[in-house]
Amino acid sequence: MTVWTQLEPLLAKVQKPARYIGCEDGAYEPNHHPGAASWLLAYPDTYEIGLPNQGLQILCEIVNERPDGAAERTYAPWADLEELMREHRLPLFSVDTHRAAADFDILAFNLSAELTYTNLINMIDLAGCPVRAAHRSPTDLLIGVGGHCTYNPEPIAAFCDFVVLGDGEEVVGEITAAVAAWKAAGKKDRLEILRALAGITGVYVPQLYDAVFADGMLVETVPNDPAAPATIEKRTIADLGEWPYPRQQLVPLTEVVHDRLNVEVFRGCTRGCRFCQAGMITRPVRERPAEQVRMMVSEGLKRTGYDEVALTSLSTADFSGIEQVVIDTVNDPDCGGQISVSLPSLRVDAFTVGIAGEIQKGRRTGLTFAPEAGTWRMRQVINKLIREEDLYAAVRSAYSQGWRRMKLYFLTGLPTETDEDTLGIATLARNCVAIGKEYHKNPSVTVSLGGFVPKPFTPFQWFGQNTREELQRKIYLLRDELRRDHAIKLKWHDPKASMAEGLASRGDRRMADVIEDVWRHGGTFQEWSEHFDLQLWLDALERAGLREEDFVYRHRTEDEALPWDHLSAGLHKDFLWQDWRDALAEVGLEDCRWTPCYDCGACTGYGIEHVVASAVPPAGGSQGTGQDLSVGGEVPVTLLASKPVGATARS
Amino acid sequence: MRVRIRFTKLGKIRWTSHRDIARVWERVIRRAGLPVAYSQGFSPHPKLHFGLALSTGHESLAEFIDIDLDDASPVLPGPAELAALPARLTDVLPVGLVVESVGVVSTSSMSLQQAVVSCEWHIEIRGVTPDDAAAAVASVMASPSLVITRQRKGKDVTDDVRPYVLDLVVVGPTDAGTQIHAHLATQPRGLRVSELLIVLATGGEEGQVRRTKQWTLVDGARTEPLAGPSAATSAPLAERRAS
Numbered sequence: 001m002t003v004w005t006q007l008e009p010l011l012a013k014v015q016k017p018a019r020y021i022g023c024e025d026g027a028y029e030p031n032h033h034p035g036a037a038s039w040l041l042a043y044p045d046t047y048e049i050g051l052p053n054q055g056l057q058i059l060c061e062i063v064n065e066r067p068d069g070a071a072e073r074t075y076a077p078w079a080d081l082e083e084l085m086r087e088h089r090l091p092l093f094s095v096d097t098h099r100a101a102a103d104f105d106i107l108a109f110n111l112s113a114e115l116t117y118t119n120l121i122n123m124i125d126l127a128g129c130p131v132r133a134a135h136r137s138p139t140d141l142l143i144g145v146g147g148h149c150t151y152n153p154e155p156i157a158a159f160c161d162f163v164v165l166g167d168g169e170e171v172v173g174e175i176t177a178a179v180a181a182w183k184a185a186g187k188k189d190r191l192e193i194l195r196a197l198a199g200i201t202g203v204y205v206p207q208l209y210d211a212v213f214a215d216g217m218l219v220e221t222v223p224n225d226p227a228a229p230a231t232i233e234k235r236t237i238a239d240l241g242e243w244p245y246p247r248q249q250l251v252p253l254t255e256v257v258h259d260r261l262n263v264e265v266f267r268g269c270t271r272g273c274r275f276c277q278a279g280m281i282t283r284p285v286r287e288r289p290a291e292q293v294r295m296m297v298s299e300g301l302k303r304t305g306y307d308e309v310a311l312t313s314l315s316t317a318d319f320s321g322i323e324q325v326v327i328d329t330v331n332d333p334d335c336g337g338q339i340s341v342s343l344p345s346l347r348v349d350a351f352t353v354g355i356a357g358e359i360q361k362g363r364r365t366g367l368t369f370a371p372e373a374g375t376w377r378m379r380q381v382i383n384k385l386i387r388e389e390d391l392y393a394a395v396r397s398a399y400s401q402g403w404r405r406m407k408l409y410f411l412t413g414l415p416t417e418t419d420e421d422t423l424g425i426a427t428l429a430r431n432c433v434a435i436g437k438e439y440h441k442n443p444s445v446t447v448s449l450g451g452f453v454p455k456p457f458t459p460f461q462w463f464g465q466n467t468r469e470e471l472q473r474k475i476y477l478l479r480d481e482l483r484r485d486h487a488i489k490l491k492w493h494d495p496k497a498s499m500a501e502g503l504a505s506r507g508d509r510r511m512a513d514v515i516e517d518v519w520r521h522g523g524t525f526q527e528w529s530e531h532f533d534l535q536l537w538l539d540a541l542e543r544a545g546l547r548e549e550d551f552v553y554r555h556r557t558e559d560e561a562l563p564w565d566h567l568s569a570g571l572h573k574d575f576l577w578q579d580w581r582d583a584l585a586e587v588g589l590e591d592c593r594w595t596p597c598y599d600c601g602a603c604t605g606y607g608i609e610h611v612v613a614s615a616v617p618p619a620g621g622s623q624g625t626g627q628d629l630s631v632g633g634e635v636p637v638t639l640l641a642s643k644p645v646g647a648t649a650r651s
Numbered sequence: 652m653r654v655r656i657r658f659t660k661l662g663k664i665r666w667t668s669h670r671d672i673a674r675v676w677e678r679v680i681r682r683a684g685l686p687v688a689y690s691q692g693f694s695p696h697p698k699l700h701f702g703l704a705l706s707t708g709h710e711s712l713a714e715f716i717d718i719d720l721d722d723a724s725p726v727l728p729g730p731a732e733l734a735a736l737p738a739r740l741t742d743v744l745p746v747g748l749v750v751e752s753v754g755v756v757s758t759s760s761m762s763l764q765q766a767v768v769s770c771e772w773h774i775e776i777r778g779v780t781p782d783d784a785a786a787a788v789a790s791v792m793a794s795p796s797l798v799i800t801r802q803r804k805g806k807d808v809t810d811d812v813r814p815y816v817l818d819l820v821v822v823g824p825t826d827a828g829t830q831i832h833a834h835l836a837t838q839p840r841g842l843r844v845s846e847l848l849i850v851l852a853t854g855g856e857e858g859q860v861r862r863t864k865q866w867t868l869v870d871g872a873r874t875e876p877l878a879g880p881s882a883a884t885s886a887p888l889a890e891r892r893a894s
Binding site: 251 | 663664666667668670671674675677678679680681682689695707708743745746747857
């Protein structure tokens with residue numbers, strides 16, 4: 001049933017009505033029929049943020065290609081429409097055909113940020129479904145979640161029927177088949193489908209497990225049903241080349257973030273930055289064949305009419321032969337020479353800036369680097385082994401090629417961080433400005449400071465996050481230090497929101513009451529600074545009888561049970577513990593793509609391997625180049641010999 | 652060479668903004684492979700000239716855009732290609748936008764925004780009977796002046812808007828109210844549909860609004876910026892495609 005006729009009169013009364021109309025170029029015509037499991041794929045944030053999400057688009061295509069599946073999309077309605085929907089009793093709807101959520105079999109969310117959890121509950125409620133899984137009847141929606149946040153789904157376990165770990169490309173089909181079979185048999189018993197789903201590798205059904213507590217501490221999480229395995233392993237697709245998705249990226253009618261063609265060039269990263277959850281849980285590295293990248297870029301540009309393409313991955317400059325792919329794209333005669341390429345995740349070195357120079361002919365707006373920490377000692381702790389010389393060479397290269405504005409990303413609140421490390425950020429920024437002054441009259445550097453939130457399945461999962469007060473103190477320390485530096489602009493994330501993110505990142509099942517309570521008191525869109533409300537979270541903790549110290553600030557011990565111990569990202573827990581000890585000892589670890597395996601478990605556990613086209617590390621990367629990582633800089637970072645850019649940079 | 656394109660905007664896509672449609676055109680021109688001219692300078696952009704903005708939520712049977720083509724291009728369209736252009740563009744436009752005709756205009760001609768002097772509208776007023784609407788229309792048409800205060804560029808401006816109301820007629824009842832036909836001047840400040848409803852003071856709500864004509868003056872005679880395929884005031888084909 002379409003709700004368009006009820007929805008349309010409301011659109012005149014809301015901001016940005018184009019968010020709710022769909023009509024994107026590339027959208028599939030879903031084939032709903034009694035034998036098909038129907039998915040309503042949701043992103044729990046606004047259309048502008050959610051539409052570009054590649055994961056949702058990939059899954060939508062794969063399901064719609066199946067004869068036993070149909071998929072549509074939905075996004076969180078902004079507060080103005082939500083109010084009207086509740087007033088007019090209009091349920092959550094798909095943007096594709098404006099079908100009511102309750103007419104689907106599955107409502108599944110992509111979770112990329114923990115602060116969207118209250119939106120998740122809100123959307124389940126708007127769909128007309130009981131928010132707690134335990135209260136649902138056989139005819140209610142099946143609520144599923146996937147995405148990076150689901151490596152600790154315990155804080156939202158009470159709201160979910162199933163949780164998917166890892167790459168969704170294969171498992172989405174297996175779930176579709178299971179649900180279609182259950183639907184064909186009349187959807188008699190909800191436990192029946194939950195058991196069937198629990199039998200699929202990579203699928204976790206929280207209701208089939210009990211979290212056991214004693215003295216206010218988690219003891220273990222164990223199956224309560226014979227259909228549930230003791231450990232749930234993540235799914236990994238071995239070859240990205242077999243999945244050239246999305247085949248037809250959606251082109252929205254209204255402006256969204258990342259409004260350009262996006263082509264994923266590889267998945268996974270083994271640089272081993274210890275704070276980075278994405279780099280740990282997406283291992284191993286799987287490159288897309290360069291020829292397929294060229295084809296996806298060329299055909300995608302022609303089909304969409306975009307004049308910009310982003311090559312996406314973690315640390316994109318690590319893609320084998322990145323330079324050639326970039327040059328081929330920029331010089332594609334079919335595209336009339338008006339195409340720009342963006343590399344959203346840049347390494348900090350001059351080689352990378354050289355590539356950026358190739359592709360941003362004319363438009364030198366700004367360049368972003370992420371040294372992450374202010375001192376070499378601190379960068380050894382986090383295994384982000386960028387030497388100051390690497391940064392300065394990159395910055396010099398950028399200024400010499402016409403850029404005037406740099407943005408530097410840093411984290412504060414890292415393990416073992418001292419005030420000297422925090423103030424080291426000021427030194428780095430000042431030195432960058434000084435280099436800029438050699439080339440320009442008014443260079444500017446923006447320092448963006450984020451409060452570190454430890455994440456599951458990283459070596460820092462045991463680390464007690466800095467308190468709100470401590471993070472704020474460090475931010476003000478740096479702000480005061482930079483007060484007289486007019487060329488440096490300091491921006492920071494709200495430490496109060498980092499605390500709430502900490503609760504949701506490493507909390508256990510007790511956190512469900514807190515998250516539901518925040519939602520019940522109107523706390524949606526908590527990742528939007530103008531909507532975040534710390535008091536809602538503090539009040540909710542108090543009502544639940546829980547303390548932020550226990551979940552966020554406390555250092556965890558080697559022998560204590562972690563809420564995600566029954567889940568596996570492939571990484572051996574003893575590897576992560578060893579890496580945590582190495583971090584505290586300020587010892588770096590090489591990138592295993594080009595050095596011998598140190599058995600983190602991500603490949604060996606699943607019988608898969610890295611798929612990397614080049615046997616040698618890329619030029620300019622300071623990691624994996626064979627240097628002595630404990631001291632750094634034994635092997636000098638060199639610019640590519642063929643690059644005239646480097647020569648000018650040094651003159 | 653400057654080509655003028657006449658198109659309709661009907662159905663769900665009416666909820667997009669003028670700016671959204673401008674961005675759609677930039678992509679569509681690249682997809683259709685039209686050799687558009689680019690501006691010179693630091694950040695070159697395609698030379699597109701848009702007509703009067705259409706409010707978000709309003710439909711139109713008569714929208715216009717001018718595109719400057721690169722005269723030096725080897726693929727500059729000839730007469731046959733121009734004749735085929737409406738279908739070629741409609742094919743790559745989103746559902747709801749349909750190109751009705753394409754013509755060549757002088758590069759020295761006035762911009763669409765300067766040249767258009769008035770527009771005709773079909774306006775639905777919800778919650779109002781045809782009799783009440785007729786009384787309001789008669790009252791407005793009989794008034795020698797209608798002074799209102801309205802916002803322009805963030806400032807309050809007090810104007811006599813009566814000269815902008817060229818014609819008002821009740822068309823008949825709709826499911827939810829009454830449809831009127833309005834002919835409104837656009838120069839120098841214009842009168843918005845929402846402002847007309849305030850002036851009419853029927854107490855009804857704005858329903859479906861559709862621009863049906865745009866007029867320029869050529870030697871004192873009312874002329875469309877570019878003729879449509881026919882004199883029809885509806886576009887049954889386009890509507891079917893958009894709904």
